Every structure is written in C-alpha cells, then in structure tokens.
Amino acid sequence: MSKDSKTKFIGNLLLDYGSGGQASHRLINDLFLHYFDNPILRQMNDAAELHLSGHLAISTDSYTVTPLEFKGGNIGSLAVHGTVNDVAMLGSKVRYLSTAFILEEGLDMQLLERIVKSMAEAAKEAEVLIVTGDTKVVPKGAVDKIFINTTGLGEIISNNPPSGSKAQAGDVVLISGTMGDHGLTIMAARENLPLGAALKSDSAPLNLIIEELIQNIPEIHVLRDPTRGGLATTLNEITMQSSVVCKIEESLIPVLNDVKQGCSILGLDPLYLANEGKLICILPKQYQDKALEIMHKHKASQNACYIGEIFAPGNIELKRQRTLNAKAGQVLLETPLGGTRLLSMLEGEQLPRIC
Amino acid sequence: MSKDSKTKFIGNLLLDYGSGGQASHRLINDLFLHYFDNPILRQMNDAAELHLSGHLAISTDSYTVTPLEFKGGNIGSLAVHGTVNDVAMLGSKVRYLSTAFILEEGLDMQLLERIVKSMAEAAKEAEVLIVTGDTKVVPKGAVDKIFINTTGLGEIISNNPPSGSKAQAGDVVLISGTMGDHGLTIMAARENLPLGAALKSDSAPLNLIIEELIQNIPEIHVLRDPTRGGLATTLNEITMQSSVVCKIEESLIPVLNDVKQGCSILGLDPLYLANEGKLICILPKQYQDKALEIMHKHKASQNACYIGEIFAPGNIELKRQRTLNAKAGQVLLETPLGGTRLLSMLEGEQLPRIC
Structure with a gap:
C-alpha cells in the first residue's frame, strides 16, 4: 500500500x-x-x-x-x-x-x-x-x-537518425549489458522457480544514455532494444533491413550466471529471451571506444561491450582460417569451441505476455 | 470476408x-x-x-x-x-x-x-x-x-484553441445532430432488441468539419464530443471547467424517433447516451449562423442546431417570468411543458463497453 x-x-x-x-x-x-x-x-x-x-x-x-x-x-x-x-x-x-x-x-x-x-x-x-x-x-x-x-x-536530435536499415560493413556491434534478465525473471515468477538472488528484470529507461551517445558521437547507424524475441531476433531484423551480415561471438555476450543456469534447466536460449533495459548500438569502429566510455558511466549500461561486427554479404572469414559464404540477412554466431551457427529469427512464441 | x-x-x-x-x-x-x-x-x-x-x-x-x-x-x-x-x-x-x-x-x-x-x-x-x-x-x-x-x-491550427474552460456568458450552444444514436445502437445489439430501420451508430470523423469551422470563424470557445455520459455529462464538464451556467431547451435537442422509443422501453435518457460522431460547439452568438451554415454542408452535421446558451452564475431568467439562482457548474434543462430541471452529471455506469 x-x-x-x-x-x-x-x-x-x-x-x-x-x-x-x-x-x-x-x-x-x-x-x-x-x-x-x-x-x-x-x-x-x-x-x-x-x-x-x-x-x-x-x-x-x-x-x-x-x-x-x-x-x-x-x-x-x-x-x-x-x-x-x-x-x-x-x-x-x-x-x-x-x-x-x-x-x-x-x-x-x-x-x-x-x-x-x-x-x-x-x-x-x-x-x-x-x-x-x-x-x-x-x-x-x-x-x-x-x-x-x-x-x-x-x-x-540526431542529424542522421539511427535506423535498422543503416548497418554497414565495417560497423561494430555493441550491447549495453547482460542478455535475458527480463525474460527469465518473468518465466521464473510464472513457473514459481526459485530465482538466484541476483536475478531481476533489467527494465530501465535508456533515453538519457542515448541522448548522450547522440550528442557526442557524429555517426550512429543503428540503435535498437532487443525486447521480444531477444538479441537473436533483433539482430535478424537489422541484418534484413540493412541487407548485411552480422557475425557475433558467443563468448563475448554477457549473460548472468543465474540466467545461464535457469536457461539450462528450462531448455531456453538467453539470446532469444526478452530484455527491457538493454540496447544494441551499431556504429563505425572508430567510435567504439567513445560509445563504450559513455555507456560505462551509466548504471543501466555499465556492462556494455563489443560482441561482433557487420559484413557485406559474401565470403566471411571465420576462426581457424575457415570462410563461409553468407547471404544478406544472416546472423552468424561463433561459439567458444570454434564452431559457427546460423542464428535464426524466433519463429513463434517463446513466452507470451513477457511485456 | x-x-x-x-x-x-x-x-x-x-x-x-x-x-x-x-x-x-x-x-x-x-x-x-x-x-x-x-x-x-x-x-x-x-x-x-x-x-x-x-x-x-x-x-x-x-x-x-x-x-x-x-x-x-x-x-x-x-x-x-x-x-x-x-x-x-x-x-x-x-x-x-x-x-x-x-x-x-x-x-x-x-x-x-x-x-x-x-x-x-x-x-x-x-x-x-x-x-x-x-x-x-x-x-x-x-x-x-x-x-x-x-x-x-x-x-x-486555431490561434486561440477551443477548451472546455472557455465558455462565456452570452455564448450559444450548438450541437451537430441527433443525440443517443450510438449508445442505443450498442445497447439494442447487446440486448437483441429489434431496432428501428433508421437506427445505427453515428460513428463518423468530425475533423474536416472542425477544420472548416476553425478556418472560417475567428472565435470558437469550446468544441467537445459528447461521448461516454452523453450530452448531459459533457455539458456538466464544460460548465464546471468554465465556472458558468448552461441552459438548454429539451424541445430543441434532436433525437431520432427510434431512439426516443428505445429509450422509453428501456427507461433511458437520450441525453446520457454516448454519441460517436457528434460535437458540441460553444461560441459567441454573432458566429452562430456561420457555424450552422458550415455544419449543414457536411453529412455528419446536417442536422446541426442551436440548443441553448451560457450564462454567468446568478439569477437566470426562465420561461413564464420565473427566475432561478444558478450556481457555476450547473446545467439547466427547460422542458416542453415549461418546467426546469437540473441536468446532473452521470454518476456511475450507464452502459459499460460502449466504446
């Protein structure tokens, strides 16, 4: 009350x-x-x-x-x-x-x-x-x-407003923090699963962080929040809108231990879980350090990091001197063991009423 | 289909x-x-x-x-x-x-x-x-x-935008057509009552009529659509916001015969029924003719008419040389038989899910 x-x-x-x-x-x-x-x-x-x-x-x-x-x-x-x-x-x-x-x-x-x-x-x-x-x-x-x-x-306030259609080859992909916190919190609450003490929704306003990014960086190509469908679905939307390929490294994507454990119990992938206080920022590599510096000052984005890059469709270099002929709209995930898998868009409903 | x-x-x-x-x-x-x-x-x-x-x-x-x-x-x-x-x-x-x-x-x-x-x-x-x-x-x-x-x-687009708080003594009160059509249509459909052939919802866009009114009349004090709670409730809101008294004549308020009959069967008052394609226009008397001329050109307001006036709180002259000491916020209804009743605001729910 x-x-x-x-x-x-x-x-x-x-x-x-x-x-x-x-x-x-x-x-x-x-x-x-x-x-x-x-x-x-x-x-x-x-x-x-x-x-x-x-x-x-x-x-x-x-x-x-x-x-x-x-x-x-x-x-x-x-x-x-x-x-x-x-x-x-x-x-x-x-x-x-x-x-x-x-x-x-x-x-x-x-x-x-x-x-x-x-x-x-x-x-x-x-x-x-x-x-x-x-x-x-x-x-x-x-x-x-x-x-x-x-x-x-x-x-x-941006002279060249970010859009899902503006990702370009050579851009870096940054995310503002851990993935899956909101989705797993809601699912755990609904299923009465015991939560780790650190697990809670990441729901937070990002607008003041974005204002600072816009005011200090002349060129930001994409800003998007990975809500329903999670990081994987949102990156698929962006690569399709921009007709590019995105390659990210699984080992670089921050996921809370409690979220990892919950996902492994429930058979879920944190890259498809909703976030409500995180952003994806895609911009030229030269502005990466400045963007991370700004994000690290704000509590909601203190764990911001680089997770991958944008490529033109065609042959993409992978670890161990392999290459892959990727098509526009594809999102590639390099795994810690050196494999590569295609991250597709979520097809149906992972969890209704997540937001 | x-x-x-x-x-x-x-x-x-x-x-x-x-x-x-x-x-x-x-x-x-x-x-x-x-x-x-x-x-x-x-x-x-x-x-x-x-x-x-x-x-x-x-x-x-x-x-x-x-x-x-x-x-x-x-x-x-x-x-x-x-x-x-x-x-x-x-x-x-x-x-x-x-x-x-x-x-x-x-x-x-x-x-x-x-x-x-x-x-x-x-x-x-x-x-x-x-x-x-x-x-x-x-x-x-x-x-x-x-x-x-x-x-x-x-x-x-108005230099002096209309507001519920701008009704003034001396203003006339116009409405754009018949009252209660939407409310009775919904109620009849829900109760499976037989409808008169002419009865249907008045749902319609009024914005192009309003644009023409604004462009051609220099001073319009109030525009409001009498939706939930109907004409009676909306006029009460206006008189309270403007601290004035409104007096309207029941015989001047257009109500379809089918609505009258439906209301008498169901024990309803058409002045409290929702409308979804009607407006109340309150403006200085000198612009009444121009406003009605404009409204009469549009199908959705072809039955527009004068229904009453706005007064300062205090002694209001009624028919048959009577007077009444009215307070700010009151809406008076003069009946065809020469009586006067206070139209109060709808207290509770006349009909849920009307819109």
Whole structure:
C-alpha cells in the first residue's frame, strides 16, 4: 500500500469508475492526476496541447505482462520504460507519454495504486511527462486484471537518425549489458522457480544514455532494444533491413550466471529471451571506444561491450582460417569451441505476455 | 470476408502471431502493412519519424466496445473516429494515428481482417495516416476478443484553441445532430432488441468539419464530443471547467424517433447516451449562423442546431417570468411543458463497453 496519506483507494474497482461520469472523475483526480500531475495533463480537455518542433519520433506499445509485479519492476514501470526506449532508439529526446488503462472490474485498488505510482516514478526518472490518458473499466472476465498502453513522443536530435536499415560493413556491434534478465525473471515468477538472488528484470529507461551517445558521437547507424524475441531476433531484423551480415561471438555476450543456469534447466536460449533495459548500438569502429566510455558511466549500461561486427554479404572469414559464404540477412554466431551457427529469427512464441 | 484476393487470413489467430518472431512479421506485413500502407509506417523501426511543427494536440483512447460489429461501424472504424475527433476538438488538423491491438488467441482471422480494413477506410476518409503500431496476442481468456488503442496527433491550427474552460456568458450552444444514436445502437445489439430501420451508430470523423469551422470563424470557445455520459455529462464538464451556467431547451435537442422509443422501453435518457460522431460547439452568438451554415454542408452535421446558451452564475431568467439562482457548474434543462430541471452529471455506469 502506498505510504501517501492522501490515498483514498481501498477495496476493489467498480465498473462505475470507467463510466465517464462522476465516479470516473474521482478516479482520475484522486489517482491519476495525483501521481502524474503536470500542467499539460491538468488541462483536462479531450486532447492535450504540446509544444514540439521539427522531426518527431512516435511509438506505441500495449503492456500485458503477467505477473503484474515481478522482481525489478511492475507493469507500470515497464510501460514507461518500454515506450520511452522505443522512442529514444530513433535518436530522439523523449518528451511526452500518453497512457491508456484497461482495467478489470474487481481489480485490487491498492495494486492499481502501486502500479500508477511506479509509472509516475519511472516517468520522473526518465524525465518525461505523462500528458494525456484514458481509463476503461470492463466487466470481470473481459480482461486479465490490467493492460496498459503507452504512446511516446520525442524530438529527433540526431542529424542522421539511427535506423535498422543503416548497418554497414565495417560497423561494430555493441550491447549495453547482460542478455535475458527480463525474460527469465518473468518465466521464473510464472513457473514459481526459485530465482538466484541476483536475478531481476533489467527494465530501465535508456533515453538519457542515448541522448548522450547522440550528442557526442557524429555517426550512429543503428540503435535498437532487443525486447521480444531477444538479441537473436533483433539482430535478424537489422541484418534484413540493412541487407548485411552480422557475425557475433558467443563468448563475448554477457549473460548472468543465474540466467545461464535457469536457461539450462528450462531448455531456453538467453539470446532469444526478452530484455527491457538493454540496447544494441551499431556504429563505425572508430567510435567504439567513445560509445563504450559513455555507456560505462551509466548504471543501466555499465556492462556494455563489443560482441561482433557487420559484413557485406559474401565470403566471411571465420576462426581457424575457415570462410563461409553468407547471404544478406544472416546472423552468424561463433561459439567458444570454434564452431559457427546460423542464428535464426524466433519463429513463434517463446513466452507470451513477457511485456 | 474481404473481397481482396490477396487475403491470406483464414482460421484462427495463434499465440505465435504476437511473439515478435517470424509469425508476427507475417501478420504485420500481410495484414497491417497491407491495409494501412504508407511511407512512414513502412520504415518499420521501433518508432516512426514524423514531420510536424508548432503546437500539437495529442489524445489517446482504448476501445473495448462489445459487440465488435454493429450497425454503422465496428471497433476498428470507431477506434479511428473516436480518437480523430478528440484530437480535432482542440482546434487541430489531425495528421497521424498510432494503433495498438490486443488480440485473443483463437480470434477469427476474417473478423480481424474486416476490422483492420474498416480502420484503413476510416483513416482514409478522415485524411489521417496510421504511422506506427503494436500487436500483442494474449492467451485465450485473457482478453475478450479484441481491444484497440489509438493515439492521435494533430497540428493546432486555431490561434486561440477551443477548451472546455472557455465558455462565456452570452455564448450559444450548438450541437451537430441527433443525440443517443450510438449508445442505443450498442445497447439494442447487446440486448437483441429489434431496432428501428433508421437506427445505427453515428460513428463518423468530425475533423474536416472542425477544420472548416476553425478556418472560417475567428472565435470558437469550446468544441467537445459528447461521448461516454452523453450530452448531459459533457455539458456538466464544460460548465464546471468554465465556472458558468448552461441552459438548454429539451424541445430543441434532436433525437431520432427510434431512439426516443428505445429509450422509453428501456427507461433511458437520450441525453446520457454516448454519441460517436457528434460535437458540441460553444461560441459567441454573432458566429452562430456561420457555424450552422458550415455544419449543414457536411453529412455528419446536417442536422446541426442551436440548443441553448451560457450564462454567468446568478439569477437566470426562465420561461413564464420565473427566475432561478444558478450556481457555476450547473446545467439547466427547460422542458416542453415549461418546467426546469437540473441536468446532473452521470454518476456511475450507464452502459459499460460502449466504446
């Protein structure tokens, strides 16, 4: 329960709270405005008025994660981090979020308050404002407790915005930290598996790190967060969009021991597990040191490292003087034992409701 | 089923379609990109890049209407109209929409295709682009078939944007047509009541009408669409935000005979029923004729009319030489028999999942 003495929320959510009538107004004023308060939101018109200029980035995501609360966050903080990160990846300064709640009749009001409070704290940390919102309450059984949509808006501050289609031969591939933490945390919570003490979701805002990268490095080709489908799927998307080949070294990819152990028990591959606070940065080799230096200053990216490079399609040199004729769109993984395997895109669903 | 010979969608939706993997990519390419196609959406990055400038309006709404298809529209067209209208009400030219789908495993793919096609058609009619999106597929039972979020962005073209807080004594209150059509259509469909032949949802885009109003009338104080809670609730919101009194005449409010009859059978008041293609326009009396002239040219507002006026709090003159000491925030309804009643805001839920 919130420590805030102003809380008026006990018991369970009633359908009336989503009616658009007086009960809705009380929910909006006492919960959402209370926690998200800012001058733009307080206008309380059908739409909010913003001041933005130039090239903008927009992204939307619905969050349906289960369980709603997990080690390292909850659906509220995740809904802020996920969208803030997607908007930032276009080389933008993230400014505003909209948020829309779909709530199930009977929802525990204290749970809702904890989630809303986490959203407010996550927005504050990421230096973004929640400027407009919507609340629907649906009858019991029509939704599983709570789904949250956030849509984010940012101002593109890069003169040459990063894009999945801009990876070039000669570029290096950096990642900002360990892979698979979020995916395994959610899976372990759902299956009631005992977690290692260090294991928690990596959910975090990356936008301020990205702003610093953009401001200090003249040429960043790709920024992407490896969420659903993990590192393997995201690298496949990039190599296809850019018509290039990516080669990464398995031994260089940081994975927590707890994640390795959990994956080996469950038969999972950490390269396909979702991350919610990590980024892939692809840029010319000359900027590698500067990019890593910047990332190492921030807690969320203190384990940033080089994992591989981008090549033109054709013959790629491998360890032990072997070569491989790789096609555009392929991602090659060199294993510690000197083998090479093709990392394909995740075909189907590894774990539903991961975000 | 769609007549489009390219359709690849038969059977039922699988969880895999929401995985972020190859199955997701096929759904996005073959369904969403196929119908919503435009150069911005086709960038296919985590976020879309837009070109906008100046003051912007943003609004978000989640649509949970049941049934999904109804006379006059479906959840897809409604999700476009509802958000386009909210953004337009701030005096803006609506430009872009994001859309996020939450789909239930097992959903009929042909139903999904009909909904997506309707969204595309509604966006085209409203002259807006769907520029970014998200798809989540959740296991059977976690959502009731399909929920859609749309977030809209527009450029504010009014030098003095309308707001619920700008109604002034002396202003006239206009509405763009009949009240209650959407609410009664949904209720009748859900209760399997026989509908009058003329009854269907009024769901429609109002943005092009609003653009013409803004461009031709120098001073429009309030634009608002009377959706959830209906005309009565929306007028209460406006009078409270503006600290004024509103007096309307019941005999002047257009209500279809089918709606009147349905309401009398069900014990409902059409002034509290949702509308999805109507607007309230409050402006100085001198611009009334021009505003009605513009609205009468558009099919969606051809029955626009005057229904009342705005007063300062204090003694208000009523029919038959009576007066009433009205407080700020009150909405007075003069009845055809000469009585006056206070129209309060809807307290709770008249009908859940109306939009």
